[in-house]
Amino acid sequence: MIYLDNAATSYPKPTQVRTEALKVFFSLGANPGRGGHKMAMDAAMMVYSAREALAALFSLPEPEGVVFTQNCTAALNLAIKGVLKPGDHVVISSLEHNSVYRPVESLHRAGLITYDIATVDPASPQNTLAAFAACMRPNTRLVILCHGSNVFGTLQPAKEICALAHEQGALFLLDAAQTGGVIPIDLTVLPADLVALALHKGLYAPPALGALLVNTTAVITPLLEGGSGNQSMLPTMPEDLPEHLEAGTLPTTAIAGLLGGVQFVRQRGIGAIHQQEMRLLRQLRDGLLMIPKIIVYGDPVLPVLSFNIEGRTGEESAALLSEMGFALRGGFHCAPLAHKTFGTQHSGTVRVSVGVFNTPREVSALLDAVKRLGPGRL
Amino acid sequence: MKDFIISVTSITYAIKAQNALRAVGIRANVARDERYLQGTGCGYSVVVPGNVDRVRVMDILQQQHIKLANVMGGERRP
Numbered sequence: 001m002i003y004l005d006n007a008a009t010s011y012p013k014p015t016q017v018r019t020e021a022l023k024v025f026f027s028l029g030a031n032p033g034r035g036g037h038k039m040a041m042d043a044a045m046m047v048y049s050a051r052e053a054l055a056a057l058f059s060l061p062e063p064e065g066v067v068f069t070q071n072c073t074a075a076l077n078l079a080i081k082g083v084l085k086p087g088d089h090v091v092i093s094s095l096e097h098n099s100v101y102r103p104v105e106s107l108h109r110a111g112l113i114t115y116d117i118a119t120v121d122p123a124s125p126q127n128t129l130a131a132f133a134a135c136m137r138p139n140t141r142l143v144i145l146c147h148g149s150n151v152f153g154t155l156q157p158a159k160e161i162c163a164l165a166h167e168q169g170a171l172f173l174l175d176a177a178q179t180g181g182v183i184p185i186d187l188t189v190l191p192a193d194l195v196a197l198a199l200h201k202g203l204y205a206p207p208a209l210g211a212l213l214v215n216t217t218a219v220i221t222p223l224l225e226g227g228s229g230n231q232s233m234l235p236t237m238p239e240d241l242p243e244h245l246e247a248g249t250l251p252t253t254a255i256a257g258l259l260g261g262v263q264f265v266r267q268r269g270i271g272a273i274h275q276q277e278m279r280l281l282r283q284l285r286d287g288l289l290m291i292p293k294i295i296v297y298g299d300p301v302l303p304v305l306s307f308n309i310e311g312r313t314g315e316e317s318a319a320l321l322s323e324m325g326f327a328l329r330g331g332f333h334c335a336p337l338a339h340k341t342f343g344t345q346h347s348g349t350v351r352v353s354v355g356v357f358n359t360p361r362e363v364s365a366l367l368d369a370v371k372r373l374g375p376g377r378l
Numbered sequence: 379m380k381d382f383i384i385s386v387t388s389i390t391y392a393i394k395a396q397n398a399l400r401a402v403g404i405r406a407n408v409a410r411d412e413r414y415l416q417g418t419g420c421g422y423s424v425v426v427p428g429n430v431d432r433v434r435v436m437d438i439l440q441q442q443h444i445k446l447a448n449v450m451g452g453e454r455r456p
Contacts, residue, residue: 036410
């Protein structure tokens with residue numbers, strides 16, 4: 001099996017990830033922040049080191065602003081439902097994943113908020129910015145942006161949209177599921193208030209681990225409440241981050257693995273990894289464009305590409321290619337808005353997402369398989 | 379020499395305080411501390427030798443935005 005589904009989760013994981021994660025089984029198995037004994041303290045130190053490593057990678061001023069979550073979806077739900085109040089207005093993009101679209105729609109259906117969808121123009125950041133500006137209202141509390149499309153590999157003008165949100169007194173939430181660890185994100189340059197991360201993707205942590213980077217003093221109401229390991233006699237969650245938003249036992253194995261992932265990314269360099277992946281993606285795109293009856297969507301700047309074979313749905317093509325030994329993702333990728341934006345809401349697409357461990361030979365093998373498959377009869 | 383004990387509201391702040399103090403050469407250790415947070419329950423403290431300049435320690439913790447629950451001098455190491 002040739003794995004080309006790194007936008008779902010990166011695989012394989014670097015050796016450093018496995019080395020760090022295994023430490024939990026041998027010496028860091030206790031529950032961090034839940035006791036004073038040495039192993040619990042050592043585990044807590046490891047978790048804090050992971051917070052420091054993430055904060056440094058994203059130039060987040062305070063490590064306690066790193067809130068670990070089950071995954072990026074949980075981070076986005078926490079940000080959205082923790083920030084919004086009845087009567088608020090929200091702006092989202094037309095490329096959002098369901099992890100943004102569904103919670104926003106759910107709050108809207110409950111009669112709590114209103115929202116608008118700003119149409120992204122992949123060919124024009126100016127048009128995209130203008131679309132966001134047109135959606136802003138006096139009661140806009142939150143602007144949410146899918147930084148990088150999980151279907152089409154586009155990158156949205158986050159810095160400009162963040163500035164627009166701040167100019168109008170709104171908070172800016174960046175969904176960096178596909179960009180965290182994949183391209184540099186510096187919060188001193190792109191001062192997003194909240195950043196949701198899928199740490200098991202671009203930062204190679206074991207699944208499932210996400211984080212919400214909190215770069216604001218705005219109050220966020222916890223979605224989960226329970227044990228925090230401190231101030232236990234209080235009937236409410238402690239006020240300070242990250243414990244305010246982290247009820248229950250943390251996934252120490254995944255967090256330890258994250259330390260190895262950050263180490264790997266720092267050693268290789270985010271830029272170098274991205275260049276390597278984009279070389280593979282260009283090889284793939286150029287090759288697909290040479291094959292008759294193939295439709296390639298857009299010109300990705302992230303290592304994610306969608307295509308279709310004429311006469312076949314994305315789901316069908318991915319299933320057939322799976323039988324030929326390729327791990328791809330067909331269908332709608334939990335992103336109906338994105339598919340409507342690109343006009344693929346009826347067919348879906350086949351998504352290829354290359355990773356740092358893929359090779360030119362593997363890409364060539366996929367291209368040969370697509371050629372052999374040929375068009376369908378739809 | 380008697381230590382002084384800086385109670386903080388979370389393990390995260392305790393480790394942050396410990397690391398910040400150690401980074402400038404001040405011996406500091408995280409300890410479980412339930413005495414000064416009896417009203418609210420479990421907490422953590424950072425134990426610093428009593429011969430360290432207390433004002434300097436407080437300045438460092440303030441620069442790091444570490445919230446303190448209590449500071450007690452003259453306490454022996456737990």
